[in-house]
């Protein structure tokens with residue numbers, strides 16, 4: 206199924222050239238934001254945040270206001286009709302008739318794609334559960350191209366909750382499309398990167414290795430992408446307790462890093478980067494958050510041009526097969542067509558990418 210709109214659900218739905226153009230436009234806007242002050246006069250952007258957010262929500266809102274548009278939306282579903290039991294389809298269908306573009310964050314994986322199936326305006330995925338966060342990746346790419354000068358031939362360390370961190374998943378998928386990148390995946394064995402992302406690294410011929418500590422990797426890195434342990438995605442508080450506080454980037458560790466290392470973090474930080482690191486010129490995470498606003502301005506402009514209708518579903522609906530990921534949107538909203546890629550015994554859910562074994 207092809208949408209009438211340019212939606213951003215997953216960056217990899219788009220050609221690399223498309224997102225490179227968004228990043229380049231973001232760089233131009235960062236240099237002269239005033240020039241774009243009336244590009245969205247008369248346009249309305251809705252932000253539907255079913256999960257907490259500071260940067261993503263506010264940077265999108267600031268982006269639209271800077272473009273001359275206006276904003277509507279909610280950041281607490283408890284104060285909307287969601288609290289009365291309204292389903293995702295009805296809420297997003299209605300709001301899409303009030304707005305020209307909709308930004309959505311939701312705790313279920315695949316929710317943005319599900320919303321895009323029936324919405325009457327473009328949808329941008331601002332984070333769907335532990336799955337993807339493409340607009341954070343655009344932010345990261347703009348930061349790297351501005352601060353590092355390139356997106357290729359980099360040794361990139363990613364540290365923390367690689368299992369549940371949606372920013373990590375989207376970033377690995379995107380950077381694996383750029384030539385010569387190598388990945389060092391720093392996590393505990395319990396929080397390793399999901400297999401389906403590691404398979405993408407392999408298919409794209411990217412070298413990667415998995416290590417347990419920052420110390421054994423830091424000296425070789427061009428980029429260190431720190432992330433927090435995603436407490437809200439753990440099955441129990443005990444499981445979270447075992448994983449928290451394992452990693453902390455501090456001055457002593459920074460002393461072993463290259464002089465031109467870029468330290469990034471999507472934020473919020475909990476305690477995985479010591480405050481003392483903030484003054485190090487290699488700590489770029491606050492700048493990164495600012496770039497997020499400019500790249501989102503570029504994204505809003507690009508999506509509203511509607512030059513690239515997005516393919517939403519390309520697989521097949523299997524009525525007798527259910528996705529086994531309990532956090533998948535198809536498990537929460539029963540009306541969604543259960544569509545899978547592939548054939549044979551292993552299918553892949555088109556919403557959350559979970560691999561599902563087909564029983565005969």
Ligand code: NCD
Pocket residue numbers: 260261332338341371372432433471472473
């Ligand atoms: C991230 C997110 O929501 O996934 N934050 C953000 O959007 N900048 C990272 C996180 O919550 O850890």
